[in-house]
Amino acid sequence: MMMSTGLNTGRAALFFGPGKPFRLEELPVPDPEPGAVVMRVTRANICGSDLHIWRGDGSFAAGGRDDGRIIGHEMTGVVHALGEDVTTDWAGAPLAPGDRIVCQYFRACGRCRPCLRGRQEACINATASFAGRPTDFPHFRGAFAEYFYVRPNMAVFRVPDAVNDATAAGVNCALSQMMMAFERADIRLGDRVVIQGAGGLGLYATALARESGASQVVVVDGVAERLELARQMGADEVVDFTEFESPAASAKHVRALTAGGGDQVFELVGRPGVIEHGLQMVSPGGRYIEMGTVYTGTTSAIDAGQLVMRNITLQAVSFYDARSMAKALDFLARHAGSLPIVGGSAPYRLEDIDRAFEEAQQGRVARASLVMEG
Template sequence: MTVAPFQGRIARFDEPGKPFQIETVSLPEVGPGEVLIKVSRTNICGSDVHAWHGTFATGGLGGQLPTVLGHEMVGAVAALGDGVSADSNGAPLTVGTRVVFPYFFVCHTCRNCLAGRRNACLNLKMAMLGRADEPPYFVGGYGDYFLLPAGAVLYTVPESLQDDVAAGANCALSQVMYGLERVDQQLGEFVVVQGAGALGLYAVAVAKARGAARVIAVDGVPERLELARAFGADEVIDINEAATVKDRTKIVRNLTDGQGADVVVEVVGHPAAIDEGLKMLGQFGRYVEIGNINIGKTFEFDPSRFVFGNKTMVAVSLYDPAVLSRALTFLEQHQDRLPLKRLAAAQYPLDDINVAFAAAEAKSDVRASIVP
């Protein structure tokens, strides 16, 4: 469907180490099956910061430069291409409907998609990988618009959820929900979460909601440890006070009746955390590896402890798109008891994106947001 051109700004990312450049571009049309989103806010995720530094090489995923970063977003329908009238749950869509969507796009027809492994789609496409110097331009969340390709999964945001709460659903929350589902975390189990950034805080809340007997959060930032308790952590371990791996492992043993954790979730993003987390696991423990996305970083590891402990490691990249619908339900059901608004309380206008990224790098904010 041809429409009048949509003009808007993007924060163009030319290469690591260079400031973002604000540029005005124009999208001439919205094609069949496509949906143009008017972005209302996009969070700064850890992977965005890694890409900004160059430690997360998007080129390995087929990404090109210049591009537009940003993927953890929420927005409203600005235009519907021919053939689009409902979201992925069948709810009607009109201009102005608020929606969230996975930031990756699958073909639904390849071998992996048909086998229920859509997050491993053989034809996977993703936000932040397209070029910002050619149509459609709006290829990442840090802009006024974002163009969803034909066939994209999207869900209507419940009226009770404000944008600042809904924005984290399509990356951080869905990712940890999917991870805990993959390892089948059960009622009465002991769960350790390594890292109390946004993913870690969501992991704490989800593990508690799934019936964990005790959730233990590990971090070194006092404000994040305090937030972890507010999100449901029964105990916290400050790495500044328990300064060695042996100290922290001993504390976990004591807090888990001497048996070790049933599930450990790694969302620190540093390889050294993995060996430590594996030591915290008890017999038949399951390790959920999410945080390490920087290729080439390694750690030393004694596999005999893994074998004799009957332990399992499950690596989680992306999530099944259907999880996002459940993430919205989780937020709707738990927003009254969780301080969700504290996660992305810091917000910056698009024109100040370089200031926002400097604050994100300094960990001044748990999850800063860009608001066009």
Template sequence: MVETAHGTVAVMTSPRELDFAEFPVPVPGPGSLVMKVSRANVCGSELHIWNGKHPVKKRGGLGHEMVGTLASIGEGRSVDNAGQMLAVGDRIVATYFQTCDRCAPCVGGQPNLCDNAYEFFGKQPDEYPHFHAAFGTHYYIHPRQHVYKVPDALPDAVAAGANCALSQVIYGIDQIGLQYGETLLVQGAGGLGLNAVAVAKERGAQVVVIDAVPTRLEQARAFGADHTIDLTQVTSVEDRVEEIKSLTAGRGPDVAVEVTGVPAAFAEGLQQIRRGGRYLVMGNLSPGATVPFDPGFVTRKALTIKHVDRYEGRYLLKALGFLTRHQEKYPFSHLVDAVFPLADVETALEKSLAREVTRAAIMMQK
């Protein structure tokens, strides 16, 4: 294999320990692409991994929410997944997972649950083609990853969040069937939660947001939240249930979405939702943490609980369209409130973990 130039990858050697490695930038194989990463965001999933909470990944590359420019194109790959012609220098986004189209979930109509989704994302950086994650100067895109050109109207700061947070939220809200005129409770005002507020408002929903960080609640209001509740001010679950009932004609919200990653939030959500309501759970990703669960209580309330893992690749195109239409209406460009160079990835992760920043971005050095 002919290789040119070198690139840098941030490598977690163990939870909360980071190093950097340098590798030759590979020439893409048939159907593949190489992206030069411009910007990558710190998502909640990275924090689970960084903090040692991921069930499998304890070392390796980090980062998956990114935007960049097309550096090289493999043989036989001329268009993106929307049929648009590709050329070196195009700005692109890609799913961080693949859809293999051959496993039982893919063949059975559940491509978001592809058994081989992380076949490449899970590889260690020392394994060719090295650039398996977003916190690095380059990223290798395999043939069955969805790739889309970024519209000229979208700046990198806005487009970078499309391939995880916004795609995930649009997919999840589609799965739970949020309707016009319903009330949505959003548990957590991080990146996923703020995106959920915007998507819900565009669907004609009333939105209530719960969080413990005042700056996050301020952002939630900027994204259109009708009501916000500060966990540090309304400290008991019982009081929060009563307050939310007072905002929803005494019933509770029609739908709730959990994007906190905190197991106790799941237990609270079951109490918050009205009888016959629906619950979308996307934030709790780390198996092993448990909370008391009363199946009889859930049955008597006739709740529908939907857990969603990943999204279908085509939703990345939907996310780009949503951003293009609504970037002036909602402050997507301010979702990231701290930017760090690649050399300071560890600082970005630690500050994000401590909730000193709402959402951090890594800018790659040229």
């Protein structure tokens, strides 16, 4: 086991459980193992799944720890230190201290049954790297800190010069996740795509649907700022569900807009209660892609007969492979300057993390982002 020298420290915002404030602590910056990288975080977004943890949704209600832990996962940074034999990123580009990078926040084991079947995004051991006390090596296991420890099996890529930090921060979760989802859902030229939720996932889904050749892209949300961003991302129609008397009424409106429903409908809200009405937006023979509800312990009412009689396919997607991250960076480099920034509309300092979560929860910002001092 590698040890930390203790000669350098970095701040981390420790999370102790739902309803409790974060606490900033100094932790030792570790020396990297062979094949590992220590990244100095420059920007970290508050993702929807972080809000689930913070609120204690479903199984996350039992996520508190007396010694705290570092949460957060959507980030970018620069190389602080390279482990032995690390000279390039996963695409073969030279890598040196100071280079801007993005990395996977989880680690596929490569040995479990899903991994051996070529489904690394379904690795049963992917979250094992999250485990451990902040006082134990490698200390920095989450994004809401000044450093992050990139383990040897975590894909790491240099960020193209044309892509700024505010944009790059969304690569290792929202955009890579959507790249994986679009491949799995087999989006085709001419498809009608409906997107529930215009957070980070939903905004990227909008842009990818447009690039994939969708004939119509409809985005449903209840926050005006998000809906405007969705339009800028390429949505043909936006639907503010707060303007309707019921979810069923807004679903009916979406069916009317799409002449019978979407060929592909994405759930990117993160609340199981929206699934029932999301399924009502799917056309016969269409597909419903479930991605937003990442916590267990809750259920949604589903009319199974409707699924059968309307030939609806259910598809769930979590995590992504290294190829998806490479494709995400290429997408951002090709569209640099032509798409709005998804991850930087509301920057906060690390010491303001409690306020950042509160304002993200209230829907006052499209995407809260923590900016670290370099």
